[in-house]
Amino acid sequence: xxxxxxxxxxxxxxxxxxxxxxxxxxxxxxxxxxxxxxxxxxxxxxxxxxxxxxxxxxxxxxxxxxxxxxxxxxxxxxxxxxxxxxxxxxxxxxxxxxxxxxxxxxxxxxxxxxxxxxxxxxxxxxxxxxxxxxxxxxxxxxxxxxxxxxxxxxxxxxxxxxxxxxxxxxxxxxxxxxxxxxxxxxxxxxx
Amino acid sequence: xxxxxxxxxxxxxxxxxxxxxxxxxxxxxxxxxxxxxxxxxxxxxxxxxxxxxxxxxxxxxxxxxxxxxxxxxxxxxxxxxxxxxxxxxxxxxxxxxxxxxxxxxxxxxxxxxxxxxxxxxxxxxxxxxxxxxxxxxxxxxxxxxxxxxxxxxxxxxxxxxxxxxxxxxxxxxxxxxxxxxxxxxxxxxxx
DNA sequence: GTGATGAGACAGACCTGTCTCATCACAATG
DNA sequence: CATTGTGATGAGACAGGTCTGTCTCATCAC
Numbered sequence: 001x002x003x004x005x006x007x008x009x010x011x012x013x014x015x016x017x018x019x020x021x022x023x024x025x026x027x028x029x030x031x032x033x034x035x036x037x038x039x040x041x042x043x044x045x046x047x048x049x050x051x052x053x054x055x056x057x058x059x060x061x062x063x064x065x066x067x068x069x070x071x072x073x074x075x076x077x078x079x080x081x082x083x084x085x086x087x088x089x090x091x092x093x094x095x096x097x098x099x100x101x102x103x104x105x106x107x108x109x110x111x112x113x114x115x116x117x118x119x120x121x122x123x124x125x126x127x128x129x130x131x132x133x134x135x136x137x138x139x140x141x142x143x144x145x146x147x148x149x150x151x152x153x154x155x156x157x158x159x160x161x162x163x164x165x166x167x168x169x170x171x172x173x174x175x176x177x178x179x180x181x182x183x184x185x186x187x188x189x190x191x
Numbered sequence: 192x193x194x195x196x197x198x199x200x201x202x203x204x205x206x207x208x209x210x211x212x213x214x215x216x217x218x219x220x221x222x223x224x225x226x227x228x229x230x231x232x233x234x235x236x237x238x239x240x241x242x243x244x245x246x247x248x249x250x251x252x253x254x255x256x257x258x259x260x261x262x263x264x265x266x267x268x269x270x271x272x273x274x275x276x277x278x279x280x281x282x283x284x285x286x287x288x289x290x291x292x293x294x295x296x297x298x299x300x301x302x303x304x305x306x307x308x309x310x311x312x313x314x315x316x317x318x319x320x321x322x323x324x325x326x327x328x329x330x331x332x333x334x335x336x337x338x339x340x341x342x343x344x345x346x347x348x349x350x351x352x353x354x355x356x357x358x359x360x361x362x363x364x365x366x367x368x369x370x371x372x373x374x375x376x377x378x379x380x381x382x
Numbered sequence: 383g384t385g386a387t388g389a390g391a392c393a394g395a396c397c398t399g400t401c402t403c404a405t406c407a408c409a410a411t412g
Numbered sequence: 413c414a415t416t417g418t419g420a421t422g423a424g425a426c427a428g429g430t431c432t433g434t435c436t437c438a439t440c441a442c
Contacts (some may be wrong), residue, residue, distance in 0.1 A: 011387085017405045026303045029220035032431060048433065080299050109357060113304035114218045116295050118362065127361045155366065156374035159354025166300060166353050167346070171309065171320045175346065183347035186377050201419085223397060234422045239399065388439075395432065407428075412415075 004040075012050045016042050020061045024104050028114045028122075059121045063113060066129040073136060083140045083190055087157065094161055100175030105169035109162065134158040139186070143146055156187050187189045201287040203241045206231050211252045215295050219305045219313075220247055244314065249302070253316040256298060257323070264327065271366045274331045275379055278348065282328075285352055289364030296360035300353065332379070347378050 013085040018040035021030045035053055037044050051057040076093055097103060108126045115122035138154035145153070164180035167173075209231035211220045226247055228235050242248040267284055268277040288294060298319045306313035327344035336344065355371035358364075 025307070027220065027307070029218065033433085034430080044390085044433085046387060049386080054432070098250070106302065109300070110304035112299035112357070112360060113296065114221065116216065116218070123241065130358070130361060151194055152370050152373060155358070155370035156351070158436090159351050159358060159367065159371055159374070161346070162354035162357050163350025163352070166303070166357075167321070167350060169303060169307070170321060176350065179343050179346035182343060183350070183374070183378055186376055186381055190377055224399085235399085235424085236401085237421060240420080245398070320391080384442090386439105386441085389437090390435100391437105392435075393433090395431075397417085397428100399427090401424100401426075403423090407420085407421105408418090410415100412413105 006185060010018060011046055015042060015047055015050060015057070016061055016064050019057055020065065020107075021111075023058070023061060024102075024107055027110060050074070055121060058111070062108065062122065062125040062129070066125070067115065068133070069129070070132065077136075077140070083144050084185075086140045087137070087184060087188060088181070091161070091177060091184060094164065094174070095177035095181075098165075098177055100166040103168070106162070106165045110164065132160075133161075153187050155185055160184055160187075165183050202233060202237055206233060206238055206241060206248070207252055207255050210248055211256065211298075214249070214252060214301075215293075215298055218301060250312045250316050253299065253302060253313065255319070257316070257320040260320070261323065262361065268331070274335050275376075277331045278328070278375060278379060279372070280373060282352070282368060285355065286364070286368035286372075289356075289359040291369055294359070294364070297353070297356045301358065323351075324352075344378050348375055351375055351378075 004106050017185070019031075019036050022036055022039060034043065036057075037047050038149040040047075047057070073090060073093070076089045080086050080089050087153060108129050111122050112126045115126075117123055134154050134157075137157045138150050141150035143181065160180045160183055164176040201379070206227070210222070210227050213227055213230060224235065224238065227248075228238050231238075238248070242251060262299060267280045271277050271280050273335055299320050302313050306317075308314055325345050325348075328348045329341050332341035332344050345364045351371045355367040359368040
């Protein structure tokens with residue numbers, strides 16, 4: 001845990017990235033450990049030395065994606081000035097995501113579908129990511145509206161964007177983000 | 192297929208009901224055939240004589256729930272007069288659903304998470320159910336607004352309610368439906 | 383020498399789907 | 413009423429595969 005920490009971390013990260021791609025495409029239960037290590041081209045013990053179990057790996061994948069998502073939205077909203085433009089930037093980001101050929105829906109929503117037990121670590125990780133996104137909306141809106149209205153609007157924006165992601169997965173990504181943004185505008189601008 | 196059709200249908204329906212309860216709680220891939228037939232207390236061959244495969248059973252479960260959902264909303268909206276009250280009745284229905292102790296999120300959304308291939312029959316069944324719900328919203332709104340605005344609003348309502356269902360699964364059912372309805376009101380009433 | 387890794391056997395359980403055979407309900411017929 | 417045919421069903425073995433997780437041993441880099 002001193003000299004070769006770097007090599008170990010590289011392997012570890014490579015496994016996380018490979019597992020992410022497979023989970024996204026085929027789901028969590030449908031993706032076996034054997035498939036992951038074959039695709040990542042590592043030994044099974046390398047995986048089990050870095051992660052306590054498959055569930056542990058899933059949580060790591062989710063947390064890694066959540067951090068990456070946060071960094072992207074941080075970068076995206078730092079450049080813009082007004083709250084409305086920040087919201088718009090986030091919705092635009094989703095719109096671009098929906099158009100990507102490797103878009104398969106929200107990994108966190110999918111995780112919630114497969115791990116419905118609130119006590120399960122995966123469930124907890126998903127909840128944290130969604131609450132984080134809602135808090136982001138709320139912080140943005142708090143600059144231009146009272147706290148209780150910012151909370152209500154943030155909740156609506158979260159539900160709109162989650163619903164849009166679901167609709168986008170069914171093949172209506174373009175219409176989904178346009179209609180979601182139209183509704184979001186009404187919510188943000190109202191009163 | 193003449194005299195004992197009734198008994199056969201009973202078994203068939205019982206398997207569908209049992210599978211529904213298990214799929215809802217634990218997911219599709221995580222629920223094995225053995226578990227279903229044990230819970231339903233039928234022989235394995237009884238299941239495989241009524242359904243071509245596990246996937247076929249899943250599709251039957253989804254279609255059965257979709258029909259039941261449709262009937263419930265039909266009954267719910269037939270009694271009310273104005274479009275706004277119809278929408279309100281639907282949102283209230285969702286609010287009550289979120290509060291039920293056996294609420295585990297939307298089975299169709301979960302199915303979409305586990306069967307992401309657009310060519311898969313499960314994917315098709317899910318898409319049909321969601322399009323049906325959106326069309327319902329659209330038909331209701333078409334009575335009080337122009338067609339293109341009804342289409343846009345219906346899409347927003349669908350996304351709101353789907354997002355609310357996701358949030359509700361994470362334990363915020365009460366707040367979710369209140370905020371969703373507040374946003375829905377703005378969308379329906381606007382302009 | 384030391385620690386990470388690759389390769390693969392292995393256990394024990396579970397998966398879907400097929401098959402056989404005994405049993406049972408029930409209808410038609412004598 | 414008694415008998416016989418028929419189709420659905422229960423019970424469970426079975427095949428062939430996959431699952432997670434553990435173990436051993438050789439190899440390789442430093």
